[in-house]
Amino acid sequence: MRFGMPHDTPRRPSPLSLTPWVRGLIMANAVIYLLMVTVFTGSWVIDVGAFDPNNLGARWWTFVSYMFLHGGLMHLLMNLLLLFVFGPAVEKRMGGNVFAAYYFTCGIGGAVFSLVIDVFNPLGPMIGASAAVLGIALAFAMFWPNEPIHVFPLPMPIKVKWLVAFFVVMDLLAARSGAQDGVAHFAHLGGFLFGYIFLKSQENMTSRAPAVPARERQALERVRRRLKEPVGAAQQSKGKEKPEGFDRYDEVDRVLDKISESGLESLTPDERRLLDEASRQLRKH
Numbered sequence: 001m002r003f004g005m006p007h008d009t010p011r012r013p014s015p016l017s018l019t020p021w022v023r024g025l026i027m028a029n030a031v032i033y034l035l036m037v038t039v040f041t042g043s044w045v046i047d048v049g050a051f052d053p054n055n056l057g058a059r060w061w062t063f064v065s066y067m068f069l070h071g072g073l074m075h076l077l078m079n080l081l082l083l084f085v086f087g088p089a090v091e092k093r094m095g096g097n098v099f100a101a102y103y104f105t106c107g108i109g110g111a112v113f114s115l116v117i118d119v120f121n122p123l124g125p126m127i128g129a130s131a132a133v134l135g136i137a138l139a140f141a142m143f144w145p146n147e148p149i150h151v152f153p154l155p156m157p158i159k160v161k162w163l164v165a166f167f168v169v170m171d172l173l174a175a176r177s178g179a180q181d182g183v184a185h186f187a188h189l190g191g192f193l194f195g196y197i198f199l200k201s202q203e204n205m206t207s208r209a210p211a212v213p214a215r216e217r218q219a220l221e222r223v224r225r226r227l228k229e230p231v232g233a234a235q236q237s238k239g240k241e242k243p244e245g246f247d248r249y250d251e252v253d254r255v256l257d258k259i260s261e262s263g264l265e266s267l268t269p270d271e272r273r274l275l276d277e278a279s280r281q282l283r284k285h
Contacts, residue, residue, distance in 0.1 A: 018084070018087075019087065019092060019099075020091075021087075021091055021096050021099050021100050021103070022083060022084070022087035022088050022091055025087070025103070025129075026080050028068060029068055029076060029079070029129060030076070030080070032068045033069075033073075036070075046069060046127065048065075049065040049066060049068070049127070050062060050066050050125040050126060050127045051065075051066035051111045051114070051127070052124070052125035053115045053118035053122075054118065054123075054124075054125075055125075056115075063108050064108065066111065066128070067104075067128070067129045067131070069127040069128070070127060070128055070129070071128065071182075079130055079133045082133045083129070086133075086136050086137045086139075087099075087136050089140060089143075090102075090136055090143065092251075093143055094139075095268030096268070097268055098268055102135065102139065103132050103135065105135070105194050105198050106131055106132045106134070106136070106191040106192075106194055106195040107131050107132030107135070107191065109131065109135075109191055109193060110130075110184070110186075110188065110189075110190035110191040110194070111126075111131070112190060113186055113187065113193060114126065114190060123186065126184035128184065130187065130188055130191070131184070131187045131188055131190055132191060134164075134167060134188050134191045134192060134195075135191040135194070135198075136195075137163075137164050137167065138164055138191075138192055138195045138199075139195060139199060140164075141160045141163070141165075142199055144160065145159065145160065145161035146159050146160075146161065147159065147160045148160075151163060167188070167192075168189075171185045171192075172189065175189060251274055252278045255271045255274055
């Protein structure tokens, strides 16, 4: 299966342009897998780190550690590919801290859901980041449901909401049939379920945010115009250079829109830092 880049999401010229959490998660999973096949090659690694509903005991850490272990190179590459395609846009939309909380909520949710199912239908140990990564795919589909994406071998792009719906249906069918294919379908479903609950709770919190008064809206628009002044035709004709950090003004626009819609309280810590940086640029110019 091959995934093409979404049409209207920012292009990534190199891996260095990945968002911080996506880059860190890709590196962590890749490094741990490399260590598993070169240094820590014993089966004890899986025994210690895998999530096993039947043998949890005091291994509370396996609710998280199982997400960083993979059973083979293709297993790893598929998860990292999904994270690479969907993760950066979702992280930029959510902000770094919320993205991290969401990623681990989906991953831990996959383990919790499997633990519940194990009461009725015993399951074996599981490893892999699929529950967390599929949660990221779900978030992308909820934010941009009609975004076209290319999937090999289909001859034309499909909307991302249908791709994610296909993932959900396939996991439901496989889980219901009791497929013995070595895939943790219940964990996938748990990732989708907990991800959906997380996103809806965030949506409800945003909808309850107090409206921004008209006077403050006008002030925000003045800030927006002031930020764009340094690159106007008049300034360029006078030989002024673009100020440092100019390439982040599009992000500032997005944050100002968010304040207009949901209030200052809706900003993430990363977005507040971005506004502080923009304020420093204003004082300089």
